[in-house]
Amino acid sequence: MTGAAARPPRAAAPYEVDLALRVNGITRRLRVDTRVTLLDALRDVLGMTGTKKGCDQGACGACTVLLDGRRVVSCLVLAAACEGRDVTTIEGLAHDDGTPHPVQQAFIRHDGFQCGYCTPGQIMSAVSLLAEGRGGSDAEIREFMSGNLCRCGAYPNIVAAIREVAKAGDDDAGV
Amino acid sequence: MTSAMNEPRPAGVLIGQGLDRLDGPLKVTGAAPYPSDFDLPGMAYASLVRSTIASGRISRIDRGPAEAAPGVLAVVTHENAPKLGRGPKTILGAAPPPPLRDDRILHHGQFVAVVVAETAEQAAEAARLVQPEYDAADPVLDLADPRAKVRDDPWHVDMRRGNLDAGLAAADVTFQATYTTPENTNNPLGLFATVAAWEGDTLTVHDSTQWPYNTRGALARSFGVPERGVRVLAPFVGGGFGSGLRAWPHVILAALAARIIERPVKLVLTRPQMFTAVGHRPNTVQNVRLGATRDGRLLAIEHTSDSPVAMEDDNLEPITLGTSTAYACPNLITRDRQIRLNVPCPGSMRAPGEAQGNFALESALDELSYDLGMDPVRLRLVNESTVHPQTGLPWSSRAMRECYLQGAERFGWSLRSPEPRSMRDGDWLVGYGMAGASFLHYQAKCQARASIDRDGTAYVRSAGTDIGTGTYTVMTQLAAETLGLRTDRVRLGLGDTDLPMAPQAGGSGLTGALGGAVHAACVRLVHDFLRLVRNDPESPLRGCDLEDITLHDGRIQRTDDPTRGETYAGILARHGLEELTADGDSSPPRGDMIALVGSMVTSRLGRFGRAAVRATRAVAPAGACGAKFVEVRVDPDLGLLRVTRIVSVIDGGRILNEKTARSQITGAVVGGIGMAMFEETITDAGTGRIANATFGDYLIAVNADIPEMDVHFVGEPDPANPIGTKGVGEIGLVGIAPAIANAVYHATGRRVRSLPITIDRLL
Numbered sequence: 001m002t003g004a005a006a007r008p009p010r011a012a013a014p015y016e017v018d019l020a021l022r023v024n025g026i027t028r029r030l031r032v033d034t035r036v037t038l039l040d041a042l043r044d045v046l047g048m049t050g051t052k053k054g055c056d057q058g059a060c061g062a063c064t065v066l067l068d069g070r071r072v073v074s075c076l077v078l079a080a081a082c083e084g085r086d087v088t089t090i091e092g093l094a095h096d097d098g099t100p101h102p103v104q105q106a107f108i109r110h111d112g113f114q115c116g117y118c119t120p121g122q123i124m125s126a127v128s129l130l131a132e133g134r135g136g137s138d139a140e141i142r143e144f145m146s147g148n149l150c151r152c153g154a155y156p157n158i159v160a161a162i163r164e165v166a167k168a169g170d171d172d173a174g175v
Numbered sequence: 176m177t178s179a180m181n182e183p184r185p186a187g188v189l190i191g192q193g194l195d196r197l198d199g200p201l202k203v204t205g206a207a208p209y210p211s212d213f214d215l216p217g218m219a220y221a222s223l224v225r226s227t228i229a230s231g232r233i234s235r236i237d238r239g240p241a242e243a244a245p246g247v248l249a250v251v252t253h254e255n256a257p258k259l260g261r262g263p264k265t266i267l268g269a270a271p272p273p274p275l276r277d278d279r280i281l282h283h284g285q286f287v288a289v290v291v292a293e294t295a296e297q298a299a300e301a302a303r304l305v306q307p308e309y310d311a312a313d314p315v316l317d318l319a320d321p322r323a324k325v326r327d328d329p330w331h332v333d334m335r336r337g338n339l340d341a342g343l344a345a346a347d348v349t350f351q352a353t354y355t356t357p358e359n360t361n362n363p364l365g366l367f368a369t370v371a372a373w374e375g376d377t378l379t380v381h382d383s384t385q386w387p388y389n390t391r392g393a394l395a396r397s398f399g400v401p402e403r404g405v406r407v408l409a410p411f412v413g414g415g416f417g418s419g420l421r422a423w424p425h426v427i428l429a430a431l432a433a434r435i436i437e438r439p440v441k442l443v444l445t446r447p448q449m450f451t452a453v454g455h456r457p458n459t460v461q462n463v464r465l466g467a468t469r470d471g472r473l474l475a476i477e478h479t480s481d482s483p484v485a486m487e488d489d490n491l492e493p494i495t496l497g498t499s500t501a502y503a504c505p506n507l508i509t510r511d512r513q514i515r516l517n518v519p520c521p522g523s524m525r526a527p528g529e530a531q532g533n534f535a536l537e538s539a540l541d542e543l544s545y546d547l548g549m550d551p552v553r554l555r556l557v558n559e560s561t562v563h564p565q566t567g568l569p570w571s572s573r574a575m576r577e578c579y580l581q582g583a584e585r586f587g588w589s590l591r592s593p594e595p596r597s598m599r600d601g602d603w604l605v606g607y608g609m610a611g612a613s614f615l616h617y618q619a620k621c622q623a624r625a626s627i628d629r630d631g632t633a634y635v636r637s638a639g640t641d642i643g644t645g646t647y648t649v650m651t652q653l654a655a656e657t658l659g660l661r662t663d664r665v666r667l668g669l670g671d672t673d674l675p676m677a678p679q680a681g682g683s684g685l686t687g688a689l690g691g692a693v694h695a696a697c698v699r700l701v702h703d704f705l706r707l708v709r710n711d712p713e714s715p716l717r718g719c720d721l722e723d724i725t726l727h728d729g730r731i732q733r734t735d736d737p738t739r740g741e742t743y744a745g746i747l748a749r750h751g752l753e754e755l756t757a758d759g760d761s762s763p764p765r766g767d768m769i770a771l772v773g774s775m776v777t778s779r780l781g782r783f784g785r786a787a788v789r790a791t792r793a794v795a796p797a798g799a800c801g802a803k804f805v806e807v808r809v810d811p812d813l814g815l816l817r818v819t820r821i822v823s824v825i826d827g828g829r830i831l832n833e834k835t836a837r838s839q840i841t842g843a844v845v846g847g848i849g850m851a852m853f854e855e856t857i858t859d860a861g862t863g864r865i866a867n868a869t870f871g872d873y874l875i876a877v878n879a880d881i882p883e884m885d886v887h888f889v890g891e892p893d894p895a896n897p898i899g900t901k902g903v904g905e906i907g908l909v910g911i912a913p914a915i916a917n918a919v920y921h922a923t924g925r926r927v928r929s930l931p932i933t934i935d936r937l938l
């Protein structure tokens with residue numbers, strides 16, 4: 001059986017691709033298997049594990065990130081399709097001075113999570129929802145947050161958190 | 176921050192407060208490390224192959240194609256796997272059988288190979304190349320299959336009291352019906368993951384477990400290595416709802432893969448694998464018979480249940496046991512049977528047993544209320560028992576009457592017109608329904624350790640996990656209160672078997688057990704500080720005992736003269752100590768065992784048994800209870816069902832944190848709504864394959880399904896537990912499904928005795 005061997009730099013295998021994308025404003029260059037999703041590239045290649053995998057099938061929303069400012073489920077996006085594009089993840093949401101984003105703060109105040117596993121995805125969706133102007137009513141928030149499953153059932157508190165930020169009309173609520 | 180030490184229980188400002196979750200900042204920034212987030216140097220990835228038949232044997236399994244695939248490091252099947260031991264028995268029964276032990280297939284989706292490769296993609300690709308051939312047998316998949324082996328009274332907790340037939344004969348009104356509940360799958364959002372790394376015979380594992388000590392024991396036995404060389408870490412887990420209570424085969428396989436390739440290995444289950452590999456709530460077929468007087472007094476209850484279990488595995492899940500203590504009824508029989516099927520093993524899922532049993536009982540009571548022409552709340556009040564019904568022992572505390580009365584008040588139950596189909600709002604039929612709920616008390620032994628450091632901060636730790644319940648937060652509050660520190664001066668360690676032993680986060684039992692141990696450790700620590708200065712001429716606390724002092728912001732001061740005192744840090748410095756550490760432990764109340772054994776004794780010996788049990792003068796720990804009130808709307812033309820309001824009134828004993836406890840209840844109500852309206856794991860009747868094993872096909876409640884909820888706590892600190900809690904993890908779910916079914920009947924006149932209540936059942 002093969003032991004652990006450090007792999008020297010080498011040419012890309014036929015199933016690999018070199019690409020550059022901007023993650024939270026920083027250009028990252030990586031070589032990935034063409035089958036690697038944006039989600040796995042973030043987590044396994046770049047070591048940014050804030051984005052979560054709950055299904056790998058586009059059905060739970062745990063992997064939600066912003067791609068060129070719009071929310072996507074990153075498990076359904078191939079990394080190879082992200083050349084030159086802008087990705088925002090939960091790690092990039094805080095303001096430059098380190099202050100958490102208003103949605104992050106509201107989630108804490110309203111206890112918008114329990115195990116916390118769906119939370120990065122919920123928060124990315126919430127930030128996007130506000131940017132899309134969809135925070136006008138509870139019904140609207142519920143509807144537009146329904147692609148993000150929370151098995152702990154934190155939904156009422158998630159709605160309360162988003163409602164609060166929407167009401168405050170916070171200028172910082174964008175990305 | 177100030178607490179008087181002479182009180183038997185912690186009391187004061189911090190406990191109960193709705194403090195924000197202390198792990199919140201980590202969780203909202205993506206920085207909380209879940210097991211699947213760990214990445215170790217040299218780590219390889221494992222992928223699992225599952226059987227495509229439910230019963231039979233593997234006739235041929237060729238490792239060659241997978242071994243030849245790019246990046247593959249090992250392919251392990253039953254043919255080349257070492258013999259593994261079986262984990263230790265727990266309260267839940269035997270450990271799961273060791274994986275890859277032979278060529279037999281006992282359920283569809285059984286793991287038949289593990290493939291390890293340099294990357295996750297390579298492992299997944301190569302796993303597809305392992306294509307076993309089978310000699311398939313005809314699987315036993317149906318509870319009614321005459322070939323199925325039946326286990327009568329599998330846990331020896333079938334209950335009996337009085338004379339059922341006499342009770343039914345004396346009744347003015349009798350009622351009988353059959354109820355069924357489907358299989359549900361826990362589906363915590365966090366895919367279960369194991370990262371395993373060996374160094375010689377020592378093993379470190381990051382694992383999605385609710386019970387690190389159990390996983391440690393199972394790994395040690397599996398590989399025949401000493402327990403102390405195995406460390407299991409689970410500081411954050413992406414939910415569990417019961418599926419993390421056992422050391423499932425994938426955990427063992429991840430460690431096996433790492434042992435074979437002599438490198439760390441990460442294994443993350445896929446969502447479809449989460450349906451076959453980590454337990455699920457078993458389906459049930461239940462029969463309920465009731466007899467009552469005209470004025471609603473229950474004279475007879477009979478409740479029986481059939482539910483499945485895997486061929487060679489265990490699941491502790493009495494469905495009807497809760498019925499024996501739910502109401503004051505003199506004549507009763509409860510009976511459980513487990514049927515062995517070729518299915519993945521069921522296991523605990525939030526409110527195991529009680530979720531299903533309570534659906535049948537509380538639906539039946541609703542039906543009886545119509546037969547009697549009696550209000551369903553009154554029917555329950557009439558039959559509420561002031562003592563533990565099976566033994567006659569007094570309850571430790573049970574505010575069930577308040578739950579009903581305050582629930583009815585908050586909900587506006589008096590506005591209900593009793594006739595079915597009599598309330599409307601435009602095109603929508605409106606229905607009000609309710610149900611009672613109890614959850615048996617459970618507690619296990621637990622240990623904790625507390626230290627105070629030279630800088631005056633505390634470190635409190637135990638191996639228990641926080642699976643999202645708020646354990647970090649409430650234990651910090653409890654420790655801070657007991658030590659007289661601010662919460663930001665207390666650090667909490669959890670989810671690590673290098674820390675003192677703790678039981679599972681399950682059975683609504685961890686808060687009581689761990690809270691008792693944390694409290695004991697903190698009290699002892701203060702005591703040890705006082706001992707240090709007992710004969711210290713320089714200390715203003717010289718000669719003081721616990722009852723002479725109060726604590727304030729890191730300072731011990733004399734109650735008779737608060738100006739005289741000194742800080743923890745000051746005492747340590749003067750005595751040249753870096754820190755002081757104390758251990759504490761907790762045990763289940765004596766009444767727990769007496770109530771359970773006493774119930775069995777009275778079942779067998781009747782009145783004489785009852786007298787003997789009462790002579791113990793024990794108190795029966797009541798566990799949490801509550802009442803659920805639901806409003807639904809049904810569109811009669813389209814069969815659409817909407818839940819529009821839910822009121823839950825809960826006696827959870829002492830509530831340690833209003834905010835996190837409330838979240839426990841609302842979250843469980845969401846689970847209850849899923850159980851009532853959406854969730855059903857569908858097994859193909861011919862092959863035993865689960866046909867809807869994705870989030871696209873297995874529906875759970877989403878945000879738009881959930882109405883505003885009212886949660887209200889009543890009751891008082893429960894004397895059965897040193898910190899007064901009852902545990903609130905499961906009680907929120909119990910009663911939701913029947914309350915919804917009862918509301919649906921009230922709205923439509925249609926009784927649904929089979930969950931989930933989908934559109935087709937309302938058309």
Ligand code: FES
Nearest residue numbers: 056059060061075
């Ligand atoms: S992991 Fe991408 S939607 Fe579930």
Ligand code: FES
Nearest residue numbers: 114116150151152
């Ligand atoms: S907080 Fe656990 S899944 Fe949402």
